Amino acid sequence: MKDDRVLLDHGSGGLATKRLIEEFFLSRLANDYLSRLEDSAVVPVQEGRLAFTTDSYVVDPIFFPGGDIGSLAVHGTINDLAMQGAAPMALSMGLILEEGLMFSELERVAESISQACIEAGVAIAAADTKVVPLGKGDKIFINTSGIGRVPKGLYLGAHRARPGDVVIVSGFVGDHGAAILTARSNLSFGTEIKSDSAPLHALVSAVLERCPSDKIRLFRDPTRGGLATVLNEIAMSSNVCIEIDQDAVPIRQEVSGVCELLGLDPLYLANEGKCVVVVEEDHSQLVMDALSGLALGRHAAVIGCVKELGGVGRPVVTMNTSIGGRRIISMLSGEPLPRIC
Amino acid sequence: MGNDRFMDKQAVQSLIEEIRRLAQRPMRFMEVCGTHTMSIFRHGIRTLLPKEIELVSGPGCPVCVTPVGQIDQMINLSLIPGVAVATFGDMLRVPGSKGSLAEARARGGQVEVVYSPVDALMLAKDQPNGTICFLGIGFETTTPSVAATILQARENRIRNFCVYSTHKLMPPALDALMAEPDLDIDGLLCPGHVSTIIGTQAYGPISEKYGLPCVVAGFEPLDILLGVYMLVRQVVDGRCQVENAYERAVSAQGNERARRVTEAVFEPVGSRWRGLGFIDASGLALREEFGELDARCRFELKEIDIPDPKGCRCSRIIKGIETPGACPLFSNVCTPLHPVGPCMVSSEGTCAAYYKYGGILEEKIR
């Protein structure tokens, strides 16, 4: 069993497929929707509005300190819903397995998906598995979609930032990107930076409970492209400038160390368990109070504020540096690559 | 290591005030090291300096000055069946005439990103059925590590490893730059770790020949500001000497051992620089006795010599004689996604910055 691998047969739709699904997934993820094995799950609809999102996960390596592709897929989709203030109702999951994937690896991923769902209190209502020939994939790809209920009267969005607003980040920046970089085989550093992969819906709802929701402009999770890119997106959508303070941005020492060694900037590294909150200035303390009471928000910090376009005349993100200078924070232009010379 | 000491706000302030007090007329200094350029940008150092002081970025980003023909050659290597090129990540997005290594990878080219040339040698050891070709890029700081790796490959008879050398030498390029008649530079901020290897002595001839103040500086904000301060001081005093603002890492003689390793493996050859043209004895090729480890010999490569596109003004922009706006290629032919010259290839290059911020340079955000 330990050495068994996924075969093309497991994607044929026949008995082998059924056994694979039952053994690895149904046994762990069973719920009222999934167990029926219907062509689609029927989810009851309530009044109001639905948030609906999809994302694909192709992370390499599939196992990394602090998580794996399975938990990442669950967390990532929950977070996309949570950024709209939505309470996740159900997820779907499509798995593309590469022929030759070890059963033991698949089992680990399935177990992790299950754990992540249990911890987050979310069910996978619909799922699908396909197998592609060896070399046509990379071990395992996962696509997840999710739906969530948006509370009545809650309108959030990147276009809603206004001059005077306060910009908060919910914790240390760059952990996931740094964990992935250091986990890649060619760049071995004796350090154990863990991915911050975590579901944020409870954190978001705690903030919304504490702070009047019309005072909160937006939540945004700085995944690919990192904090720098998200701030630029907000500035452009809202047609404002954003100014942050280098000293205020929480960054772990190990993360800044890895970045220094590889010539990278932590502001551009991905996060999978952090969010940016933009809130009206008078209510920023309420947001900070809510965040600091939570394990996931313990290191939250006010990192800057929203400004008028001003003399520059276009949306720009700037940073006041530790030594008292200023610099422009541009969007990420491509995958961050280590620089040596 | 109390690194924060090198960022101490108060010390920065004192230095800035001193520079401001001394700099009573416009002065223009060139930093020739890519890491200086990065650090100046990251810490917002330009926005701290008085407007009299202008810092222009020289040709110190080694991948940015790698000519188009050599990048085409690297891409060709990556497409040879059974060959994988191993490279520092720096090189991946630098465009040749038919795209970059990143694009070659999408077409089936084998490209591995490594942190050290030794990692490339280990890849060769682990994959005995393929050949690993390491792309030797970089200045004097990087070359000795590549030379040591080549020596190790020879000693250990690792036959499926070779190096494609595009290594470059800093002093000949500086000499060629400074020879420009209408150059308007008041001093050179000399590179930190290149100087760790070549020593401050290496700048004596240039300083003397062109009457140019030279100061070697480290990479922390205080290091750089101290370097700028010492340059200002030289200008004000009317001196032109080689000074050292980075004594903890740089000596007059440099690292002779590293230089001996380099010399054992490499010899100077004429080399083309993107944006600067052909410069005599400014590149390094493997010596004949290392032919087996030289990708040029192993794959019988012929030099692809492609001159820079007509109209590219990088050599003048690097020297601060012209601004990007004066270049006919800027923003229509030459953009960050399709860069032509080194000033656009480097993400901190003058043209890339002009393009990205629509001419909003740092002074506007002071």
Add this chain to the structure above:
Amino acid sequence: MCLAVPMKVIELEGEQDDFFNPPVATVEAEGMMRKIRLDIVDRFPRVGDYVIVHAGFAIHTLSPGEANESLRLFDEMGKYIPGVNDGE
């Protein structure tokens, strides 16, 4: 990119002149460890020394005194600039 931060040598392996078994140091800085080669370093370090690292190789050794003495830079500045060392 040149790495500005010197890394502390915490372990040494191999002999200085043994080319078949190139000398290696385990170095540490800011919570990161890595093995680096010592073939081209200017002075062979001892455990506790600091090295400047480039592309996996040490290129310069600093004694703990040299490395920890951040004040050195301030002293140097003090030689030139009155007032820099005030408040230290």
